[in-house]
Amino acid sequence: MIGEADKSRLYVGYKQVQRALNEKKAAKAFVAEDCDSHIKDDVKKLAEQSGTELFFVPTMKDLGAMCSIEVGASCAVLLK
Numbered sequence: 001m002i003g004e005a006d007k008s009r010l011y012v013g014y015k016q017v018q019r020a021l022n023e024k025k026a027a028k029a030f031v032a033e034d035c036d037s038h039i040k041d042d043v044k045k046l047a048e049q050s051g052t053e054l055f056f057v058p059t060m061k062d063l064g065a066m067c068s069i070e071v072g073a074s075c076a077v078l079l080k
Contacts, residue, residue, distance in 0.1 A: 001028075001030070001055060001057075001066060002030075002066050002067065002076075002078065006078055007067075007068060009027075009078055009079040009080075010067055010076060010077070010078055010079070011026075011076060011077050011079065012064075012067045012069060012073045012075075012076045013073070013074075013075070013076075014039055014043075014074055014075055016077070017029065017043060017046075017075045017076065017077050018042070018043075018046065020077045020079060021043070021046035021047060021049075021050050021052060021077065022046065022050070024050045024051075024052075025077075025079050025080060026047075026050065026052045026077035026078065026079060026080070027052070027053070027077075027078050027079060027080045028052065028053050028054075028055060028077065028078040029043060029046075029047045029052050029053070029054045029055070029075065029076075029077045029078075030054075030055045030056075030057055030063055030066070030075060030076045030077070030078075031043045031044065031054065031055075031056060031057070031063075031074065031075045032056075032057050032058070032059055032060040032062070032063045032072070032073065032074055032075065033056050033057065033058055033059070034058070034059050034060055035060055035074035035075065036074070039074050039075060040074075040075075043075045052077070059072070060072030060073055060074055063075070063076060
């Protein structure tokens with residue numbers, strides 16, 4: 001889902017994801033299914049409002065690995 005060339009346009013973390021979605025700068029949003037429900041619900045709502053395609057990843061560990069970080073990630077966005 002996230003190619004090596006796209007990693008330079010990747011923001012990881014709840015606050016950065018909120019900012020990118022609010023400013024309509026995100027092309028795609030990713031959220032881990034096992035993250036806190038308030039984060040998942042908020043990212044889903046913001047993605048809908050901004051017209052950003054939303055993808056669900058099974059675990060925070062999987063999303064962290066997709067983003068090339070060694071810890072789990074609750075959410076991430078790929079910038080336009």
